[in-house]
Structure formats: structure tokens, C-alpha cells
Amino acid sequence: DAKTTQPNSMESNEEEPVHLPCNHSTISGTDYIHWYRQLPSQGPEYVIHGLTSNVNNRMASLAIAEDRKSSTLILHRATLRDAAVYYCILRGGSNYKLTFGKGTLLTVNP
Amino acid sequence: NAGVTQTPKFQVLKTGQSMTLQCAQDMNHNSMYWYRQDPGMGLRLIYYSASEGTTDKGEVPNGYNVSRLNKREFSLRLESAAPSQTSVYFCASSEARGYRAFFGQGTRLTVV
Numbered sequence: 077d078a079k080t081t082q083p084n085s086m087e088s089n090e091e092e093p094v095h096l097p098c099n100h101s102t103i104s105g106t107d108y109i110h111w112y113r114q115l116p117s118q119g120p121e122y123v124i125h126g127l128t129s130n131v132n133n134r135m136a137s138l139a140i141a142e143d144r145k146s147s148t149l150i151l152h153r154a155t156l157r158d159a160a161v162y163y164c165i166l167r168g169g170s171n172y173k174l175t176f177g178k179g180t181l182l183t184v185n186p
Numbered sequence: 187n188a189g190v191t192q193t194p195k196f197q198v199l200k201t202g203q204s205m206t207l208q209c210a211q212d213m214n215h216n217s218m219y220w221y222r223q224d225p226g227m228g229l230r231l232i233y234y235s236a237s238e239g240t241t242d243k244g245e246v247p248n249g250y251n252v253s254r255l256n257k258r259e260f261s262l263r264l265e266s267a268a269p270s271q272t273s274v275y276f277c278a279s280s281e282a283r284g285y286r287a288f289f290g291q292g293t294r295l296t297v298v
Contacts, residue, residue: 110287118292119276119291120229120276125286161228174217174219174280175245177228
């Protein structure tokens with residue numbers, strides 16, 4: 077399975093943008109890049125996903141490098157409710173697995 | 187909008203007891219998943235079912251069995267519970283690999 081590498085933790089201030097990086101140098105052409113987050117004491121929730129082009133939704137933006145070996149999740153204005161563990165996951169090919177790494181713990185300071 | 191429903195939400199078992207965790211989704215998804223999450227750790231995949239009638243082992247399948255009863259339901263069985271299986275269990279479903287996954291709220295299991 078293609079693996080992802082994320083920083084263990086990041087810190088941000090409220091109402092500032094946050095850029096969460098993810099490296100996936102062994103990504104294959106059919107792998108989708110998914111981002112999920114897990115708030116304290118809750119199940120994971122979907123944030124965004126993409127294949128090749130940058131994607132935007134109401135929660136965040138996903139910027140994908142041209143060679144697809146890295147991506148960045150962008151929270152445009154962090155709030156205290158965005159404090160969570162963020163997971164970058166690859167899904168694709170004939171592999172239906174959905175496996176999580178350790179993710180990035182985002183702390184948002186008031 | 188029920189999404190993914192897990193039952194029970196909480197359970198305490200004695201060592202050696204058996205139980206089945208139930209998961210049902212109402213989104214007509216093909217793929218379903220079972221995870222465990224130990225305190226302070228990430229999610230680890232136990233078993234998954236790519237489609238109705240198929241199941242496959244994940245990262246930590248030992249001590250568990252699963253049944254994909256129909257397209258809606260995917261159950262996880264502990265035949266002889268051990269304290270090491272104390273964890274929070276999450277079920278998820280997804281249409282396909284290119285689509286988002288939906289998670290249940292979890293079952294908090296304690297084995298004493």
C-alpha cells in the first residue's frame with residue numbers, strides 16, 4: 077500500500093489559515109487522496125478528497141502537487157472547533173482498504 | 187439521515203465472554219469496514235468487506251470474525267473476549283474507493 081507521511085503535530089491561532097502537509101511519494105496513478113479528521117471522542121469525519129486537480133468545499137481546500145507526490149489541506153480560517161487529528165489517506169487501484177496512519181494533531185490557540 | 191449506525195454504544199464484558207457488534211448503513215454502499223482505536227492511538231483496520239459476500243483481513247484481524255449479512259449490515263464478533271480487546275470500535279461504509287467514507291459513532295468496549 078502507498079504510504080503517507082504527516083507531521084505529528086501542528087499549532088495554529090484562531091482565525092488564521094492552516095496548511096497541513098502530506099507526503100505520498102509512492103502514490104500510484106489511480107490513488108485518490110482523502111483527508112479525514114477526528115474530533116475528540118468522535119468518529120472520523122470526511123473533509124475532502126481529490127485525484128489530480130485542486131478541490132474546494134465548504135470545509136477546506138485541497139492543493140495537490142503537479143507530480144502528485146504531496147498534497148496540502150488548507151483550512152482558510154481556523155476555529156477552535158477545528159482542533160482535531162487530521163488524516164491523509166490514499167485509496168485506489170484494486171485495493172478497497174481504507175487504512176489510517178497516525179495523522180497530524182492540530183491545536184488551535186484562541 | 188441515519189448514515190452508519192452501531193450498536194451497542196457501550197459494553198462491558200468479562201474475559202472469555204463472546205459478543206457481536208452490529209453495524210448497519212442505509213446509504214446502499216458496497217464497502218464496509220471495522221476499526222479499533224486504542225487510547226491515544228490511531229485507527230487500525232480489523233476487517234473490511236469490499237462488496238456483499240466478500241470479507242478480507244485488515245491490519246489486526248486476530249481474535250475477531252466478521253459477517254457481511256447483506257448489503258446493509260456488517261457485524262464484528264468477539265468469540266472469547268480478552269482485556270487486550272478493550273477499545274473503541276468504529277464501523278464505516280463507502281461507495282467505492284473514489285468516494286468518501288462515513289463513520290459510525292463508535293462502540294466503547296471494556297473487557298475486564
